[in-house]
Structure formats: structure tokens, C-alpha cells
Amino acid sequence: MTAADWVQWGGGFFVAWFCLVNGAYLVLNLVAFVHIPRRLDAIAFDTARRNFWSAAPPVSILMPAHDEAGTIVGAVRSMLQLEYAEVEVIVVNDGSRDDTLAVLAQAFALAPDDTPVRRGPATAAVRGVWRSATFPALRVIDKDNGGKADALNAGLRHARHLLVCAVDADSVLARDGLARLVSPFLDDPLTIAAGGSVRPANGITVHDGHVERVGLPRTWLGRVQVVEYLRAFLFGRVGWAPLNAVLIVSGAFGLFRRDALLAVGGWRTGTVGEDMELVMRLHRTHRATGRPYRIAFVPDPVLWTEAPERWSVLRRQRSRWQRGLGECLAAHRALLADRRAGAAGWLAYPFFLVCEWLSPLVEVIAYLLLALGWTVGAIDGVAFAAFLLLALGTGVLLSTSALLLEELHFRTHAQRGDFVRLLAAVVIENLGYRQLTAWWRCRAMLSAALGRRAHWGRMTRSAQWQRNR
Amino acid sequence: MSATGSELLVRVAFAIGIGCLAMSALLATIALLLRAAARRRARRARRVEARWRPLLAASVHALPALPALAPRDLDPFLAVWLPMQEALRGDARDALNRVARWVGADVLARARLARRSARARLPAVAMLGHLGDAAAAPALAALMRGDGPVSLAAAQALLRIDRAAALPDVVALAAARRDWAIARLLVVLREVPATALADALAASIHHHLQPPRQRELSRLLRLAAIADPSRIEPVVRRVLDEVAAPAARAAALARVRHPAFVHHARAALLDPDGRVRAAGADALARIGAATDHAALCAALDDPDDRVRDAATSALGRLASPLAA
Numbered sequence: 001m002t003a004a005d006w007v008q009w010g011g012g013f014f015v016a017w018f019c020l021v022n023g024a025y026l027v028l029n030l031v032a033f034v035h036i037p038r039r040l041d042a043i044a045f046d047t048a049r050r051n052f053w054s055a056a057p058p059v060s061i062l063m064p065a066h067d068e069a070g071t072i073v074g075a076v077r078s079m080l081q082l083e084y085a086e087v088e089v090i091v092v093n094d095g096s097r098d099d100t101l102a103v104l105a106q107a108f109a110l111a112p113d114d115t116p117v118r119r120g121p122a123t124a125a126v127r128g129v130w131r132s133a134t135f136p137a138l139r140v141i142d143k144d145n146g147g148k149a150d151a152l153n154a155g156l157r158h159a160r161h162l163l164v165c166a167v168d169a170d171s172v173l174a175r176d177g178l179a180r181l182v183s184p185f186l187d188d189p190l191t192i193a194a195g196g197s198v199r200p201a202n203g204i205t206v207h208d209g210h211v212e213r214v215g216l217p218r219t220w221l222g223r224v225q226v227v228e229y230l231r232a233f234l235f236g237r238v239g240w241a242p243l244n245a246v247l248i249v250s251g252a253f254g255l256f257r258r259d260a261l262l263a264v265g266g267w268r269t270g271t272v273g274e275d276m277e278l279v280m281r282l283h284r285t286h287r288a289t290g291r292p293y294r295i296a297f298v299p300d301p302v303l304w305t306e307a308p309e310r311w312s313v314l315r316r317q318r319s320r321w322q323r324g325l326g327e328c329l330a331a332h333r334a335l336l337a338d339r340r341a342g343a344a345g346w347l348a349y350p351f352f353l354v355c356e357w358l359s360p361l362v363e364v365i366a367y368l369l370l371a372l373g374w375t376v377g378a379i380d381g382v383a384f385a386a387f388l389l390l391a392l393g394t395g396v397l398l399s400t401s402a403l404l405l406e407e408l409h410f411r412t413h414a415q416r417g418d419f420v421r422l423l424a425a426v427v428i429e430n431l432g433y434r435q436l437t438a439w440w441r442c443r444a445m446l447s448a449a450l451g452r453r454a455h456w457g458r459m460t461r462s463a464q465w466q467r468n469r
Numbered sequence: 470m471s472a473t474g475s476e477l478l479v480r481v482a483f484a485i486g487i488g489c490l491a492m493s494a495l496l497a498t499i500a501l502l503l504r505a506a507a508r509r510r511a512r513r514a515r516r517v518e519a520r521w522r523p524l525l526a527a528s529v530h531a532l533p534a535l536p537a538l539a540p541r542d543l544d545p546f547l548a549v550w551l552p553m554q555e556a557l558r559g560d561a562r563d564a565l566n567r568v569a570r571w572v573g574a575d576v577l578a579r580a581r582l583a584r585r586s587a588r589a590r591l592p593a594v595a596m597l598g599h600l601g602d603a604a605a606a607p608a609l610a611a612l613m614r615g616d617g618p619v620s621l622a623a624a625q626a627l628l629r630i631d632r633a634a635a636l637p638d639v640v641a642l643a644a645a646r647r648d649w650a651i652a653r654l655l656v657v658l659r660e661v662p663a664t665a666l667a668d669a670l671a672a673s674i675h676h677h678l679q680p681p682r683q684r685e686l687s688r689l690l691r692l693a694a695i696a697d698p699s700r701i702e703p704v705v706r707r708v709l710d711e712v713a714a715p716a717a718r719a720a721a722l723a724r725v726r727h728p729a730f731v732h733h734a735r736a737a738l739l740d741p742d743g744r745v746r747a748a749g750a751d752a753l754a755r756i757g758a759a760t761d762h763a764a765l766c767a768a769l770d771d772p773d774d775r776v777r778d779a780a781t782s783a784l785g786r787l788a789s790p791l792a793a
Contacts, residue, residue, distance in 0.1 A: 008475045008478065011475075011478055011482075012478055015478060015481060015482050015485075019485065040588070041586070041587040041588060041617060041618065042587075042617070042618060043618070044587050044588045044591050044618050045591065045618035045619075045621055045622055045653060046618075046653070055651075055652040055653070055655040055656050056652050057652070116781060118774065118777065118778070119777075160778075186650035186651075186652050186653065187648070187650060258774075259774055259775065262774055382479060383475075383478075383479045383482075385483075386479045386480075386482035386483040386486065387482050388486075389482065389483060389486030389487065389490075390482040390483075390485050390486040390489075391486075392486065392490070393485065393486035393487065393488070393489030393490045393493070394485070394486075394489050396489065396490060396493045397489040397490075397492055397493045397496075400492075400493040400496045400497050400500075401493075401496055403496075403497070403500055404496045404497075404499060404500045404503075407500040407503050407504055408500075408503065411504070411507060419500065419501065419504055423497055426493075
């Protein structure tokens, strides 16, 4: 074969790859178009009745916090104001180096608490447990730094209720968010976990923990992430729910049965993808023992969390996510070969392996070879334009359909001009942003292959949206 | 690959790319049109609500001059009428019902029952229940036996229209329908007087004491949480004495309040099933004595997390034998 043949076969491969990967996303998209209206119909009884929440099961909210002095009070207030009958909030101060604990003590009048703690996963040393004198449903665990998973396990041991909800400390939950997230547990007693939607908080207005107005981030980097999150949550997760093949419940917003978590040993430390790792372990454990179960995803409850609007922070975040994904896929590769794994094993796992983990590498190689081929004259301008158009067109289609889903069912960004700005973000996302994040993810894969340790890095928060009053 | 193959590949790539962009433009246009339509609907709804809110508020004292209600204004009208209905009592509620009938909202609501969308039917079902619209009862009964959230809303409406006639059917369905979540049923049945509910549940529990109907017992006993406990106790005793199914026994133990059940609770602590042991510990928290302290301390080492939790809570509520 000549060099030109290699270029042509390579081109054929990449065209087929783009079609395969985007075709798979399109199928998830179509599933979401059917599933979302059914879901909204199913909860219509609840949303029409405010007093429904009084009969919902009590929930323990676990909020790990590390250096969150700027956002923690607003986040805690958001949880304490939820439209829900019985909630306890457990903040786990995971060895913060800033004033997180002092800020909490001042805002909520903390006093020492001696509630017994149950047996459970071992954690880093707990220095003290505090309860709010003004909000008795709030407790704060102060412990040595052990990471997010370790902090969640510490909270799990202190949780009193059957359901536990893990949320991020830099987030605000819509008032009816928890009530909506609990509905899969009411509909099906076999439900052991349920995930909700996460959206960028940049651009919203929050007053005393309550979302007053939803706007778009001021930067195009933030707006592009709004589109990304819509795509990821409105069909990237929803599409798997009917098959009981949801492989990830976001660590920022997930509801679990406490006994199911304790039975698998809680969250695993030592990985940066602890949320996906937990869900995959839940699948494997229940499938191995033949216990019927369900892991749900519901698109309507929304948790707002800050998205990075600085390139360096975004790069670290995306690198961490790619590393975490790789760690989880490696740790649970047995799912692929397990005949008992169901759709989680034979469909979802290969999807995440190919379309999420491997795809950035193939995409970057495709762009590099395209550029190289054009430079050396192996690919003419027409072919170059055709392949770029293919990459752009498929990406734009998926993002636009996510916007349509959002418009059909939620219309969260209802301000005049927001939709047009989001459409513009769809185009911008595919003209450099996606390619850049693919490059970062490739570097993360290389770093993992070279055995460099993954770490959380420092998430610099502006918390501008929490200062809006 | 041949030159022809290469050209074909380029054409395929172009076609897919252009096709995707064209489809994206179409989807974006649809979304924009939907947004424009939603804005128009929202503006009209705000006008309708602004017109009807003061009229409905004034109707509480005297019937004002009322405009006609167009069919497409039913939803915004109900958006104001339903919350007012649920917030008011007595004559004020009756006044709102008179307004609804006067403007023909009941007729529109009955017509709405034939729609397929749950979200379109639900407010209409709720209105007909508040109106006590007996003419809608047959249609509501059919909806109650159907699927989806409308079925439970129809049950609630029928209980409001004619509680005595509807309650036995609703309880029978509540026992069998796993799609009617207990939490939602409690909201519906909370409107029924505790004694009437207790009698209906007791009758249904008697009916379900023999296998294979015992599956429904635990559901019925959980619904009894809002019923008159004194009228439920006889059937609870029968369940604890005659039924072996752990789910039913645990649900029965959750209903015990009288000290006469204490030996059932103590025996439950030794049951092979963790649910029953946990329910036994919970029951001892309510009716136990200081002499149960030792047994509850032993339960702190139970392999089942639920039992340990219940024992911890019970120990906190019982007096310590050292305090005597």
C-alpha cells in the first residue's frame, strides 16, 4: 500500500468512527426524547401537590467540604430551605486549610455534639462533631483530610436516615430538587441509587441559598459548558436509565440507599472517579448476588454548581475526569465479560470505553493526521473541508438536539436572548473548544499510562453567583 | 482504496456534515418557534390570571360580574382557582365552586378528561373533586382503574365526591397497585377521617389474611399509619398471631402502640428476619419497659444495620434500669 492508500483508509476509518460514536449518542438522544416526557408525566401528581413532600422518606444530605469558606454558608442554607419534610444536613469539613469551619461556626452557632456513630468504612481521624444550635438538623464533622470519598464515608457513618444524598459544597439545590430526586425510590422499592441533573451556576442569582433568577454565564467559556452539561445530563445519562444501565451518578448530586452503600463498603478512596466507581461497584455486586435492583436517573431535579471559567482550572478538571473514567473502566473491566451484568456490561461499559474514554484519542489523531495530510498534499482542500464539516456537523447536531430537549421540557434559561446565545455557544463549542478538551484528555491518558498519580488539584472558586443579593 | 473510493468517502463526509448542519438548523428553528409560542402562552396566562385572581378573591364575599371562560383559558384559570381552593375552607370554598360552575369550568374540566396527556388532565381531575361533581364520577372511576398519575388523582377526586362509596374501592386498589406509592397514597387518604379509614383498612386486612393474598398486607398496614390506632389494633393482633410473612409482621409491629403487644415486640427481637427484628426494637421504644434494656443492648451487635439503628434509638427513649 502506498502512502496515499494509507491516508485514504485512515480517512475511511475516521469517517466511520465519527459516525459510530455520534450515532450512538444520537440513539441515546432519541431514548431521551421518549423517556423525559414519560418521567414528567409520572411526577405530575407530586408537583401538583405541595403537601406531597410531607409523606416522603427522610433524607440525610452529606456535603463534603474542602477549602469552601466562600461558598459553604450559601450551600448549607440552600439545603436547609429545601421543600422537604425531614432532612438532616451533615457537612464534613475535610481538613480545610481556610476558614471553612470557623465560617460555619459563626453562621450556624455550632456546639459540640455526641450523637453515636455507626460502624462503617474506616476514615481519616475525626477531630470533632458539632451541631447547630439554631438549625438542629445541621451537623458538622471536622476531620483530617482524606479526600472526597473519605469525607463522604465519614458522613455516611453519621447519617441517621435510610436515604443519603451526596452533594457538593459549592452548589445550590433547587427547592424541589430533593423531592423530585426521591421519586424513583417511591415508584420502585428496588431503587438503590438515583442521579439528578447538574448545571453550571455561573450566571444564576442566588439569595440566601435560594435561586432567584437563572441567567447565562458572562463568558463564552461558561456558556459552552452550559451546553456541555445539557448534553451530558439530558441524554448522556437519561438514555441509559430505561435499561438500568446508568454507570454514573454524579458525585455532585446523587441519592442512595444507606444500606446499599454500607453493604458495598461506601465510597472507594484512592481514585478521582469515586462517583462512577461506586455505581459500577453497585452494579457488579448486585448482579453477582442476583439481587434485583435499579439505578435511576431523573433529569428534572437540578443542582447548580460552579463551572470553571479559567482555562487552567478547566484543564485540571477535564484531566481529572478523564483519569477517573480510565481508573473506573480498568477497575471494573470484569463488567464487560460478566454475562450477568446485563445492559450495564454489554452495552453501557463498551459505550463508555469507546465513545467516552477512547474517543478523544481517536479524534486528536484524526485532526493531526488531517492537518499533516493537507500539509504534505496527501489530502486536498476539498477532502480537508469535508472531514472538518463532518466533525463540526455531528457535534453541532447533538448539542442542538440537547437544546431542543431543554426547550421542550424545561425551558430553564428563559431570559430573552439566552437561547440565541446558547445556539452560538453550540457552534463555538465545536470550533476549537471540543478539540482542546480532547487534547487535554489525551494528555491525561498519557499521564496515566506513564504512571503519574492523579490528584484533585485546586479548584479556584469565584462564587460570584453566591454574592449576588 | 481507489480514487473513486476516495471521492466517495469525501462525498459521504460532505453529505453527512451538511445533513447534520441542516438538521441542526431545523431543530434550532423548531426550538425558537416553541419558545415564541411558549412566550405567547405565558403572556396570555398572565393576563387571564390577572383578570381572575381579584374576581375569585371578591367572590368569597359576593358573586361579582363574571366574564366568560374560554376553553383555552382553563389552565391559567385553574392555576389560580386550585391553590385558592386548597387554601380556603367552608363558605369561601363553596363560593369558589359556585364561580367555577357559573363560568362553565366544570363542563370544560369534564371534557378535558378525554385528553391523553396526564399533565392536561390532572388539574381538571383535581377541580372536579373539589366541586364534588357527581356527573364526572363514572369517568373518574374509569381513570382510577387506568395507568399513570391520573389514576391516583382520580381516586382522590372520587373520595372528595362521595367518600363512602369510593373508599372501599380505593382501599382495594391501594392494596394491589404497586404503582401507587405509599407516600402518595398517604397524601390522598389523609383527607379521610381516621375512624372511617381504619374501618375500611381493617375490613380489607381481614380479607387479606389468608395466602395468597398476604402480599398486600404490608401495604395496608403501612397505610394504617394515619388511621385510628384503636380501631386497627384488633387486626394488627390477628396479623401478629396468624401471619408468618416477615414484611407483614414488620408492618404490623410498626402499628403497635398498646402495652398489651409488648410480648410480640420482645419475640420479634429474636426473629430470623432483620426487618422484623428492627420493627420489634422500634416497637419496644414505644411500649417497652426498663426490663427490655438488656435485650436492646444485645441488639446493638446485630449483623443487620437497621436493627442496630432501631436498638440505639430505642435505648435512647427507654428509661435506664439504673435510673430506677
